[in-house]
Amino acid sequence: MRTYDVIIIGGGPAGIFAAGFAAQQGQNVLLIDKNRRCGAKVLITGKGRCNVTHAEEDPRRFVEAFGRNGKAFLTALYAFGVRDLVSFFEERGLPLREERGGRIFPAEGDAASVQKVLEGFLQETGVELLTSCRVEKFTFDNGEISSVLTPKGEFSATAYVVATGGLSYPETGCTGDGYTWAEQSGHHLIPPEPALVPLVLDVDWTAEVNNFNLKNVQVQVVQQGKVLAERFGEAFFTREGIGGPIILDLSAVVRDALKQGVVSLSLDLKPALDSETFDRRLQREFAENANRNFANSLDGLLPKALIPIFLRLSTIDPQKKCHSISREERLQLLGLFKNLELPVSGVGGYKKAIVTSGGVSLKDIDMRSMRSKKIANLYFAGEMIDLDGPTGGFNLQVCWSTGYLAGISAAKRE
Ligand SMILES: Cc1cc2nc3c(=O)[nH]c(=O)nc-3n(C[C@H](O)[C@H](O)[C@H](O)COP(=O)(O)OP(=O)(O)OC[C@H]3O[C@@H](n4cnc5c(N)ncnc54)[C@H](O)[C@@H]3O)c2cc1C
Incomplete structure (x- = not known):
């Protein structure tokens, strides 16, 4: 069995950010995704142009877009906000530009350029990648996760981040595995439903x-x-x-x-x-x-x-x-x-839904760290948590912010 400091399951925007930022903290990180390449869904975002975020820079106003659950998102957004994201891409050679309605896109290039930057980030931070590999289940010991089982072997870590997305556009690999694991390990699930559809x-x-x-x-x-x-x-x-x-x-x-x-x-x-x-x-x-x-x-x-x-x-x-x-x-x-x-x-239905609403209840997550309140070495990030916003870049910002916070917290075991 191979051992790491942090294992991230799901290589979408949330999982990639969690992996890269955990690795930046000097952690030995493994990122597992069942697709051949990470960020499959990113490629189809914003009609292939990827609306990476929204221009509202005031976190208090930004979270208003998320309705009743918005406030819980504040800590993550303060930790990694819109300006941080713009700098992240600019520093890696992809300047962004605000368009109509506050939507922010790559100034030149498209969703493929965003995916390229994300892959570059994983390389830059030394994240080990295991693709074309589906995590099948977790093993537990003393109420904590002790390993993940995959067709390519068993892997263990001190902390785990689950960022497997929702159920929308299932052809991109989103089949709700994270929901099943969360429920099986005692988390309350707000019934998932197709949203932005x-x-x-x-x-x-x-x-x-x-x-x-x-x-x-x-x-x-x-x-x-x-x-x-x-x-x-x-x-x-x-x-x-x-x-x-x-x-x-x-x-x-x-x-x-x-x-x-x-x-x-x-x-x-x-x-x-x-x-x-x-x-x-x-x-x-x-x-x-x-x-x-x-x-x-x-x-x-x-x-x-x-x-x-x-x-x-x-x-x-x-x-x-x-x-x-x-x-x-x-x-x-x-x-x-x-x-x-x-x-x-x-x-x-889900085949046409941009996001999935519902997911892991925010009551079962410490939103100051993204750590599960049920399993001490488990963190959640991205679309699989009960937080979804309107179109305009809000949903990807959830992934960047919660992914960042989960990665940093998992690295520090906070
Ligand atoms: C057509 C479309 C357009 C969109 N456009 C925009 C936009 O312009 N702006 C915006 O803000 N949002 C947009 N969204 C929403 C946004 O893409 C999602 O909210 C975001 O991708 C969710 O990121 P995530 O990291 O949580 O999960 P995902 O991106 O869904 O990634 C989850 C990953 O987990 C992997 N995985 C799942 N189960 C397992 C398993 N058992 N083992 C290993 N790996 C597993 C999957 O292969 C997948 O790669 C769009 C969505 C769609 C469908």
Whole structure:
């Protein structure tokens, strides 16, 4: 059996940071991942560009994005914050740049450049890597972990960091092994659920406009006439429904509301104009096209791809001349622009979820060190703990900060 100071299980961003920073403390560190290369998921982040973090530098404001569990994240964020991350990448030759909405990306390069820096960090700090190797289980002695068992042998250490991620995008190696181990060793698990996920709509036309981008739109989540949440920004139609940044951020509200009953979205394609102003616009458009068929009058109002859909959803006969469109018909059309009702039939599954919500309960982790309160030589980091935020780089910052803290703490046995 080979022996180390610290063994890290899971070579995603959290595990890589835990490994590198533990090794920087002079520890003999082994990082085990079941994939051929570490950071498989990093490669697909931010549509291949990797939104590494968010520009909010004030930790107190940063954690507000995480809702009720945000405060517990403060110590880790103070230990390794947004500025630390920017310096980390800059010092390793990958400058970062803030983009729209405070999202921070590599200034040049992409997610592959981020993965390269992470691999370089492991080399620089002398972490020993064991890839294509799945940890199957732990052995215990006197209430502490004594070794990990893998098809490539048994390995032991003084401290262990589990950073095996959640359940989303299982093809990247995330199959929830860490959840099973945590539960088996007495930790409470907040039931994992797909989060930041596209929505499935109960309409039959989205496949016709698959991938069609909706810029600067407003979406409300509505249940029994009550608006539960709303977002302004970008979305796109998918084969089964609707996705994109604002939809992902609304998906948790939709998921929870669906457990209570029927939910629909209200899509406002023209949020910059109130209904009265847009109605005047429609009247002007119809006046200018008075002798044209309704079907040929929408070019100035709608992107081409959406015109056939609107013609179908509208009660106006496509052949009707614009001058004879009634007020009622115009107002129904106005409703399609300002309040297009999209009934939701469900949320997408783990295959399409950006993150997994739930996970190891923060009550069972000392969040000042990331050490388990149940097993003295076990630490947790990354997505597998019960902490998930909106899109915009928040979730990776959880990995960097908790990974750093877990690595340092495991090295010092704090
Ligand atoms: C499509 C997509 C886009 C995203 N874009 C962004 C973005 O732009 N910005 C952002 O902040 N977040 C983004 N995220 C979320 C972010 O990628 C994750 O939150 C993050 O990767 C989680 O890191 P982690 O280290 O906790 O786990 P992971 O990255 O999931 O890594 C866990 C590792 O553990 C390994 N493992 C699991 N079980 C075992 C085992 N039994 N033995 C050995 N190894 C094991 C896996 O192989 C894997 O490599 C995105 C996610 C997806 C799916």
